[in-house]
Amino acid sequence: MRRAVIAALALALVAIPSPAEAYEFWVRARSIGQAYQLRQYQLIGPDLFLGRRRYTQTIALRIVDIGDLSAERRQQRLPDRGLTISWQSYLRVDHDFGTFTSGRMTLSPSIRRDAIDVIPELAESTAGLDLLYGHLTIAGLAGDRVTVQLGRVLFDDGWGGSGVDGTTVRAELPGRLAITALAGLRVRAASPLGHHALELDGTSGAGCQEYVEGPTPGTGSWQLIDRNRRITNSRLSSDFELCPQRQVWQPTAGVALATSRRRGGGIEVGYRRTWSRTVGVFDGVDRLAYPDVGLYPNEHGQAPAHGVNEERLYARAHADLRAGSTVLTPYANARFSLLHAAFDRADLGMRIRRGDHVVEPTFEYFLPTFDGDSIFNAFSIAPTTDVRVGYGYLGSALGRLRLHGSAWLRRYAEAEALPSFAGGVDAGIEHAPSSRLRARADALWDDGYGGRRLGGTGEIAWKARDDLWLRGRAIVLGVREEDAPAYVTSSVVLSSSYQVSEMVALHVVAEGNHDEVSSTQTRVFAVLDLAFAPEP
Amino acid sequence: MPRFLRYLPLAVIAALAIVLGATGVRAERGPDDAWSPVVYPEQRLPLTFSHRLHLARGATCATCHPAATTSRSAVDNLIPTEAACRACHPIDRAEPQRSVAGAPPAACTTCHPGWSPDRPVARVYLTPPPLKFDHSAHVKTPCASCHGDMTTVDLATTRQLPTMASCLACHTSGSQERRCGDCHVRKLGGLLETKFPHGELVPRASGLGDAHGPRFSSDHAQEARQVGATCTACHDQSECVDCHQGVVRPLGFHPGNYLLTHAVEARRGTPDCSACHRTQSFCVACHERSGITTRIPGAFDASQPGGAFHPPGWATAGVGPNRHAIEARRNLTSCSSCHREEDCLTCHSNQPGSLGASPHPPGWRGSARCRALDRGNRRMCLRCHITQAELGCDWSAR
Numbered sequence: 045m046r047r048a049v050i051a052a053l054a055l056a057l058v059a060i061p062s063p064a065e066a067y068e069f070w071v072r073a074r075s076i077g078q079a080y081q082l083r084q085y086q087l088i089g090p091d092l093f094l095g096r097r098r099y100t101q102t103i104a105l106r107i108v109d110i111g112d113l114s115a116e117r118r119q120q121r122l123p124d125r126g127l128t129i130s131w132q133s134y135l136r137v138d139h140d141f142g143t144f145t146s147g148r149m150t151l152s153p154s155i156r157r158d159a160i161d162v163i164p165e166l167a168e169s170t171a172g173l174d175l176l177y178g179h180l181t182i183a184g185l186a187g188d189r190v191t192v193q194l195g196r197v198l199f200d201d202g203w204g205g206s207g208v209d210g211t212t213v214r215a216e217l218p219g220r221l222a223i224t225a226l227a228g229l230r231v232r233a234a235s236p237l238g239h240h241a242l243e244l245d246g247t248s249g250a251g252c253q254e255y256v257e258g259p260t261p262g263t264g265s266w267q268l269i270d271r272n273r274r275i276t277n278s279r280l281s282s283d284f285e286l287c288p289q290r291q292v293w294q295p296t297a298g299v300a301l302a303t304s305r306r307r308g309g310g311i312e313v314g315y316r317r318t319w320s321r322t323v324g325v326f327d328g329v330d331r332l333a334y335p336d337v338g339l340y341p342n343e344h345g346q347a348p349a350h351g352v353n354e355e356r357l358y359a360r361a362h363a364d365l366r367a368g369s370t371v372l373t374p375y376a377n378a379r380f381s382l383l384h385a386a387f388d389r390a391d392l393g394m395r396i397r398r399g400d401h402v403v404e405p406t407f408e409y410f411l412p413t414f415d416g417d418s419i420f421n422a423f424s425i426a427p428t429t430d431v432r433v434g435y436g437y438l439g440s441a442l443g444r445l446r447l448h449g450s451a452w453l454r455r456y457a458e459a460e461a462l463p464s465f466a467g468g469v470d471a472g473i474e475h476a477p478s479s480r481l482r483a484r485a486d487a488l489w490d491d492g493y494g495g496r497r498l499g500g501t502g503e504i505a506w507k508a509r510d511d512l513w514l515r516g517r518a519i520v521l522g523v524r525e526e527d528a529p530a531y532v533t534s535s536v537v538l539s540s541s542y543q544v545s546e547m548v549a550l551h552v553v554a555e556g557n558h559d560e561v562s563s564t565q566t567r568v569f570a571v572l573d574l575a576f577a578p579e580p
Numbered sequence: 581m582p583r584f585l586r587y588l589p590l591a592v593i594a595a596l597a598i599v600l601g602a603t604g605v606r607a608e609r610g611p612d613d614a615w616s617p618v619v620y621p622e623q624r625l626p627l628t629f630s631h632r633l634h635l636a637r638g639a640t641c642a643t644c645h646p647a648a649t650t651s652r653s654a655v656d657n658l659i660p661t662e663a664a665c666r667a668c669h670p671i672d673r674a675e676p677q678r679s680v681a682g683a684p685p686a687a688c689t690t691c692h693p694g695w696s697p698d699r700p701v702a703r704v705y706l707t708p709p710p711l712k713f714d715h716s717a718h719v720k721t722p723c724a725s726c727h728g729d730m731t732t733v734d735l736a737t738t739r740q741l742p743t744m745a746s747c748l749a750c751h752t753s754g755s756q757e758r759r760c761g762d763c764h765v766r767k768l769g770g771l772l773e774t775k776f777p778h779g780e781l782v783p784r785a786s787g788l789g790d791a792h793g794p795r796f797s798s799d800h801a802q803e804a805r806q807v808g809a810t811c812t813a814c815h816d817q818s819e820c821v822d823c824h825q826g827v828v829r830p831l832g833f834h835p836g837n838y839l840l841t842h843a844v845e846a847r848r849g850t851p852d853c854s855a856c857h858r859t860q861s862f863c864v865a866c867h868e869r870s871g872i873t874t875r876i877p878g879a880f881d882a883s884q885p886g887g888a889f890h891p892p893g894w895a896t897a898g899v900g901p902n903r904h905a906i907e908a909r910r911n912l913t914s915c916s917s918c919h920r921e922e923d924c925l926t927c928h929s930n931q932p933g934s935l936g937a938s939p940h941p942p943g944w945r946g947s948a949r950c951r952a953l954d955r956g957n958r959r960m961c962l963r964c965h966i967t968q969a970e971l972g973c974d975w976s977a978r
Binding site: 068069070072076078082083084085086087094098100102104106108122123124130132134136138144145159162163165166168169176177198200201202203204205233239240241242243245246247251253255262263264265266289302303304305306307309310311312322340341344346347348351352353355360361362375377382383384385386391393402410412414416417418419420421422423424425426428430434436438446447448452454456458466472474484490493494495496497499501517519521523525527533534535536537539553555557558559561562565569571 | 714717745748751759761762768769770771793794795799801802804805806807808816817818820821822824825827828831835836837839840841843844845847848849850852854855856857858859860861862864865866868869870871872891905906908909910911912913916920921922924925928931932933939940941942944948949950951952953956957958959960961962963964966967968971
């Protein structure tokens, strides 16, 4: 029956011809191979070296004007207006064939397990198939005032991005304002083709627990969930891992009002909320010795039906002002976490540009916050405040000499028995004597809490032929961490980019590191870059 | 930090809103900023000419530039040829010094300074601007709207070509994300073409979206977060993802041997690790596999003399420096790069067997943060406080 259906579908596809549409599309495919070793420190005996042999394939795709809805305007050289439909996506396959991820670990003389079973977080580089974004964009609705995106859409409030499987709608309003609404399911590691880096931080990546009731209500304890699970002996996923709360949907909604198409500055205020239902009884009702009240203690109904994972208000603004020949660009950004009743991010700065010289003082405030499910939110956490000053010389319009320098000072609110400050300076110069040669040197020094670093980098890039770039980079860095002896590390990186043909390039990078811990360490990786762009 | 400082950014945002909204502040372009040498490449105009004199004598724009009314491309050369000049100037190449009484000048040197019979005429070089422009669609718009007041100009240069600001003075429609391609040339896939033989197109004119300086690739947060940022006009989103959710260490961002030295930056959280990495997955996986945790047997356990990652007395209860509390208050994100919640709950929990040490800040009960977290997501509370009596923040009524 199934074969008959497939045959019928295939026949239908062949038998029903349709006119070919000339879509304009752009594809960028990259094949990345990396080979290097990482040290596994051993308390007794020599350290082990674990291999990383990663293969990654990425495909970025853009299809513009699906259906040729805008072809007539293009032919008449009129601006992009009216309905157009386009697609953008980025798909990645990633796997580590090395022993770091795919190897086994000895837990005791008689117990050896797959590393991924012991450390489930390693699954993130095992047989990964991630759709980092992929959405249809319908632009030009309602008199070119409305744009809709459908699919996996990335969003960003200025301090970190994430994604939703859903939709965003942007509408241009009178008065040069625009409103953007966002709704969907937040992308998690457990989402179809989901990627862990888009998930909120702070909740355990593994070792998830459930509340197991005791003889009398309220006397239970939290215990690992995995004890009764069937071992599947899969090499590509953890046999012991089960984290139901990390697998539920996280509905997300947000709205932002911003100035639009306005020169001289911009302002945006926004709100975003992500929540999830509380996991109740799962995986059978008779697993436990006493009545199963669900994943959380709930004998008196104290577990909420839903919990907020993130709820934030944010605002950002900047202006471009001119005072004589000086351009002043003040800016301010702030984010308030309603879940924590606290500002967690804020910064304030001014870019002052006169000719090709730019000075930028900034002030930053940061209070760490986490996914609403994380207990870290309830911990005593102190904020940090930073003051920074940056300088840049941008060179003339096609300038060959560029300079930069910056200094920063951080104050820690928590000052007990530790340095209350950290700070540093860095500076660099870049010089391009010709269009084929570019050299750059950087130096940095920082000190205070966290440790001391002093060092520099020298870099040279040479276009040996029209199709061949060669680059070299040398780094020397002295480091003194707290509670550890000082050491010096040096590193040399050689790389080349060879353009095989118009749309094909091959990059090869070799890195050699020398330090007192590893003596000499070598890393090699190569990237085959295919930017296939046929004529429309 | 003084409390008022926390509200300073909000106060500045409000002030900027008032300035922008009430006074309509607009950026004015200076003579240096407005004409990009990439959009308008360098010209060579070995000519003598005065628009001012010609307009004063009654000539109109169309008199010398008749093709401007029908031109549909910025590539079209609309500069009048010698034939157009002949309509008024009695030019005769056979008589280079010709002068006709009562007629406009006709000598070659009138327009071609330094010309001599033994040398070819110096050529005019105009590289077409990489722009889309349709003169015929603007035929109802006065020329001066875009080219300025030519009655005061002698030889016209790129300074008499319209700037982006002058275009946007009229072109206020269209969704923001599509307007760049109205004038700038797109390449396949819809992104703007930025690389030309005479230079690379980078934003130079505005304040924050300024030229992509030497550190732009590693320090562009403010440019990216500014309202109305037009990054995606030139950059495919995959360029962001390649670094921010990438699988290859950007060599220009993390220095060589970063695996060994990253602890200094990670402890400070500078640069912001969370811009690319999730500590409870990325960091934990690597730290555990490298043996820098206590969860893996044989790794660096505090019970092993001299083998602990942290110094003695790190997490002792009631005795010793107990420095972990200070470090956790200062940078909990750094702790969570190795430790999961369960590690903390060993001591910081009300469950039987735990030390019952409170991780909360002083004055937690009744604080606004306690109430907000309890109201927003009680699940986190239930990890330590199991019974109904332990939950909630308002204990004054109990």
